[in-house]
Every structure is written in structure tokens, then in C-alpha cells.
Amino acid sequence: MGENSERITLTKGVYWVGAIDWNLRDFHGYVTPRGTTYNAYLIVDEKVALVDTVNAEFAGEMMERIRQIIDPAKIDYVVANHVEMDHSGSLPAVMEAIPGAKIYGTRQCKNGLSQYYHAHGFDRWDFEIVETGSELNLGTKTLMFIEAAMLHWPDSMHTYIKEDKILLSNDAFGQHVATSNRFNDEVDDVMEDAAEYYANILMPFGKVILKYVGTVGELGIGIDMIAPCHGIIWRKDPGQIIEAYGRWASGENIPKVLVIYDTMWGSTHMMARSIVEGVTSTGVDVKLINIRKNDLSKIIKEILDAPVVLVGSPTLNNGMFPSVGEFLTYLKGLHPAGKKAAVFGSYGWGGGAVKAVEKELEAAGFELIEPGFQVRYRPDKEGLEKCRMMGERVAAVVKAM
Ligand SMILES: Cc1cc2nc3c(=O)[nH]c(=O)nc-3n(C[C@H](O)[C@H](O)[C@H](O)COP(=O)(O)O)c2cc1C
Numbered sequence: 001m002g003e004n005s006e007r008i009t010l011t012k013g014v015y016w017v018g019a020i021d022w023n024l025r026d027f028h029g030y031v032t033p034r035g036t037t038y039n040a041y042l043i044v045d046e047k048v049a050l051v052d053t054v055n056a057e058f059a060g061e062m063m064e065r066i067r068q069i070i071d072p073a074k075i076d077y078v079v080a081n082h083v084e085m086d087h088s089g090s091l092p093a094v095m096e097a098i099p100g101a102k103i104y105g106t107r108q109c110k111n112g113l114s115q116y117y118h119a120h121g122f123d124r125w126d127f128e129i130v131e132t133g134s135e136l137n138l139g140t141k142t143l144m145f146i147e148a149a150m151l152h153w154p155d156s157m158h159t160y161i162k163e164d165k166i167l168l169s170n171d172a173f174g175q176h177v178a179t180s181n182r183f184n185d186e187v188d189d190v191m192e193d194a195a196e197y198y199a200n201i202l203m204p205f206g207k208v209i210l211k212y213v214g215t216v217g218e219l220g221i222g223i224d225m226i227a228p229c230h231g232i233i234w235r236k237d238p239g240q241i242i243e244a245y246g247r248w249a250s251g252e253n254i255p256k257v258l259v260i261y262d263t264m265w266g267s268t269h270m271m272a273r274s275i276v277e278g279v280t281s282t283g284v285d286v287k288l289i290n291i292r293k294n295d296l297s298k299i300i301k302e303i304l305d306a307p308v309v310l311v312g313s314p315t316l317n318n319g320m321f322p323s324v325g326e327f328l329t330y331l332k333g334l335h336p337a338g339k340k341a342a343v344f345g346s347y348g349w350g351g352g353a354v355k356a357v358e359k360e361l362e363a364a365g366f367e368l369i370e371p372g373f374q375v376r377y378r379p380d381k382e383g384l385e386k387c388r389m390m391g392e393r394v395a396a397v398v399k400a401m
Pocket residue numbers: 262263264265266267268269313314315316317318319346347348349350351352376377378
């Protein structure tokens with residue numbers, strides 16, 4: 001960072017002091033081909049507050065950005081919206097620089113931070129527990145805290161700057177993308193990145209999100225800007241991302257079918273192709289997705305608005321193919337709401353994959369709309385015709401929705 005680099009200002013006295021991680025390609029398994037950012041915010045008033053920090057390796061970059069605005073020794077308060085280390089990782093460095101600063105967070109945040117940072121002097125940190133509605137006066141600006149438990153960790157909280165109507169929403173409403181711009185009116189396709197982020201990080205918490213949206217409504221607060229901890233800041237029309245979360249959380253689908261599969265010798269692939277032909281013949285949109293040729297995070301993004309998913313697996317050693325197992329394990333954790341499924345695959349002798357996949361899909365919350373279909377070794381003309389008909393039937397289900 002050069003001396004002349006510009007301060008990034010959300011509004012008077014509110015600055016972005018985060019870090020851009022251009023080189024990150026894997027965020028705990030979530031593929032991030034365009035990196036990410038860790039957004040921390042500095043609020044300079046009669047008192048000075050730092051809201052969240054950055055991943056530990058970027059502590060120096062964050063401190064340098066703060067130094068361009070004020071002497072870090074002037075920070076009075078540090079708000080910890082979330083325990084996860086991408087946002088708390090630089091807390092030890094911050095607290096070493098300003099040991100007298102007071103930390104604000106939820107009760108669960110205090111528990112979590114004590115467990116992560118016991119070897120970094122947590123016991124010496126002055127921590128104040130806050131809850132929804134607690135306020136911290138900075139002079140002309142007031143911070144109000146909004147608990148967001150399980151959105152996405154038990155400790156999660158949001159910080160609202162009352163006078164500026166800015167919601168510092170931590171992991172909610174973020175996207176994993178590194179850009180040189182910080183605001184949504186400066187970049188394209190933000191909503192696509194936000195959808196992928198939602199699908200991979202927040203999908204299991206749909207009910208919590210609907211409740212959270214209700215709480216924000218009850219608090220009766222206006223929101224002029226939403227500043228998350230990853231990616232760009234929603235400055236233009238911030239309501240659009242709250243509205244999108246509401247839609248995703250309530251399981252809104254578009255008419256399409258996904259055929260997701262893997263194959264060893266191509267037979268399950270042949271079946272998948274015929275199913276795709278069957279769906280296509282009805283005019284319903286369909287996508288063919290080979291699990292080993294697509295990142296799981298991209299596949300999950302496709303599932304977010306797909307009402308029907310067909311899963312295909314060959315049998316390997318009496319069970320499903322390992323890549324299909326990995327996909328289903330991930331899917332089970334994300335537990336998408338209100339989805340339907342059917343299963344197909346090729347086997348050689350005893351079989352086993354189709355039953356195993358069906359069991360996992362049911363555990364992931366999917367409703368099976370017809371019995372699984374399997375063929376022995378290579379599908380013949382009749383087998384392929386049956387696959388085609390399976391495609392036509394599931395397309396009819398989509399059309400009827
Ligand atoms: C290493 C290996 C293990 C297999 N284990 C089983 C099995 O336990 N039970 C079975 O019914 N078929 C088994 N098969 C046979 C495959 O399921 C069969 O070849 C199937 O047609 C493969 O479909 P694919 O072409 O889509 O990969 C096995 C095949 C391989 C290569």
C-alpha cells in the first residue's frame with residue numbers, strides 16, 4: 001500500500017480498513033477463483049471504534065490503512081461481530097497495539113474468542129457483552145448491536161450505525177470476490193456472487209434468516225447501506241440483497257432440472273445424456289453437471305433455485321462412487337429446503353449405488369419423486385429410451401409447479 005492510496009469512505013467518519021486477498025483460491029473448501037476480501041471498518045467520531053478485523057496474515061495491511069486515517073492508539077473500542085478467524089485473526093495484533101481498548105461482542109463471542117485466543121492474552125482483554133438493542137455512543141454517532149445467532153455461527157452479530165443508517169453485517173450479505181472497487185455501483189454481477197455465497201454458506205439457515213429479516217423490520221430501522229465482511233458494499237439499493245435473501249430463504253425456484261452425476265466407464269454418462277434429451281424435448285431448461293469436472297461450490301449455487309435434481313452414480317464396491325458421496329455429504333449439511341429428486345445409475349452385478357444415493361438424498365431433505373432407475377453395464381436402446389422418458393416425467397413435474 002502506497003502512501004498516496006486513497007481512503008475508502010462509506011460516509012463522513014466511516015472508513016473501510018480491510019484487506020484484499022487476491023490470491024485466495026480455497027476458502028475452507030469453497031472454491032474462490034477470484035479471491036476474497038476481509039472488510040474491517042473504522043468509525044472516527046469523538047470516540048473511535050474498529051468494527052471487525054481481518055485474517056491474521058493481513059494484520060499489517062489493516063493497521064497501515066488505519067494509520068493513514070488516525071493513529072491506531074486512538075482506537076477506544078473494538079467490535080467483534082463474529083469469532084471466525086477470517087474476522088478475528090488480527091485481534092491479537094490489534095490488542096497488542098491498543099491494550100486499553102474495550103471489546104464488544106455477544107456472550108457466545110466472548111466464549112468463542114476465549115477458546116481461540118487463550119494463548120494470545122485473552123484474559124487481559126476488557127470484554128463487554130452486548131445484546132440486540134445495546135448501544136454504544138461515540139459522540140455524534142451511535143452504534144446499535146443486533147444479534148444474529150446462527151447467521152452463521154452462534155456468536156454472529158451485526159452493528160448498525162444509527163445516524164448514518166449503515167448496517168455492518170459481517171458474513172451476511174457478503175460475496176467471495178476480490179476487486180479493486182468496494183461498492184456495488186462500481187462492479188457487475190454482484191448478485192451472482194452473492195447467490196453463490198448464500199448457497200454455500202447460509203443455505204442451512206433459511207429459517208433464521210427469515211426471523212432476522214423480521215427482527216430488523218421490528219426494530220424499524222432504515223438501511224441506506226449494507227457493508228458486509230466479504231466482497232463489495234451494497235451502497236446502491238441495499239434493499240435488493242435483503243429481498244434476495246428472503247427469496248432464497250423461502251426456497252423460491254425457477255423452472256429447471258439439474259442432472260448431476262459421475263461415471264467410471266461412461267454408462268452413467270450415457271444415461272444422463274438421454275435424461276437431458278428427454279427434459280429438453282419438453283422445453284424445460286436443463287443442465288448436465290459432471291461432479292468431478294465442476295467445483296462443488298458452483299454445483300450448490302445451481303441447486304439454490306432448482307426445484308428438481310437428478311443424481312446419477314455407478315456402483316463401485318457395492319456403493320456409490322466416492323465423488324458422488326462427497327457431493328451428497330456437502331449437500332446434506334446445506335440441507336436445501338423444498339427440493340425434489342430422482343436417482344439413476346449403471347451397475348455390474350449386485351448394484352448398491354442407487355439405493356445409497358436415495359438414502360442420502362432423503363437425509364438431505366429431498367423428496368424422491370420416483371423409484372431409482374438402474375441399468376446393467378452399458379444401457380441398450382431400451383434403457384436409454386427409459387432414461388429419456390424419466391427426463392420427460394421430471395420435466396412435467398417442474399412444469400406443474
Ligand atoms: C473398481 C470397480 C468396482 C465395482 N464394484 C461393483 C460392485 O460392487 N457392484 C456392482 O454392481 N458393480 C460394480 N462395478 C461395476 C460397475 O458398476 C459397472 O461397470 C458400471 O457399468 C459402471 O458404470 P459407469 O460406466 O457409469 O462407470 C465395479 C466396477 C469397478 C471398475
